[in-house]
Amino acid sequence: MINSMTGFARGEIDSPLGPLLWEIRSVNHRYLETQFKLPEGFRALEAEARQVIARSLRRGKLDASLTLRTSGREQLQTRLNLPRAREIIAHAATVASRITGPAPIDPVDILRWPGVIEEQETTADSAFPLALSSLETTVAALAASRAREGARIHELLEGRCADILVHVSAVRARLPLVLQAIREKLAERVRNLAASIDPERLEQELVLIAQKLDVSEELDRLEGHVAEFRATMKKPDEAAGRRLDFLLQEFNREANTLASKSADAETTRHAVDLKVLIEQMREQVQNVE
16 A cells, blocks of 8 residues: 655653653655754664664655753662761761760762762763663554555546546547548538549548547556556555556556547547546655655
């Protein structure tokens, strides 16, 4: 099934540095092109992030931004320096032994002593696995969004294919009537001439005119293109956008030939309607992955 190249997804995950928020926007593009906006310390993540995206998406221009929500304190972790605490306690006990009626040692006072509690800053590297995991989830959500949009495009294109076949059938059914009208018109002109015309020569002229105006091959090719177009849309796990765009070029070529060979207003109207439908399909296919 076809996928759209338009979509949006966001995902959030908690990390030692604070909540990490991914936001990814996707629009149509000839190739897969991703632009990252990463916070300081996460730039080394870009290469792996590109691989994560490339595993799920084939085409589209993506804007992927990672936001780290932190107040600054969340980047600090504390650690008890136990040897230093024991040293302070031992010194406090020595001093207390030399004082009459010393007050008990308050553990909080020990913790307040410089060097007992050490603050360690957490680096961004520690959050890389979580950031990549969240990115995979967000890309999956984006792919699902593009698939849903692709299903809607598929439905629209399927309807246009059906409309094209209706016009093809109408033109095919009208071909004998068009040729008969040309025969009668030519016979009327011959009757209005003073000179006599060889009936065999007249039939030869009618055959030549019929060959020039015959659009059976164009109609057959249009039906074949529609069948191939539908089959391409149904192929699983394939970036079908380029192939569909090529097929529409063939659609347009046949419609132009049909219009140039048209010998009556009704056939011309069908040819114009076909070109309108093909243009509508082309606009939709520009957004197909």
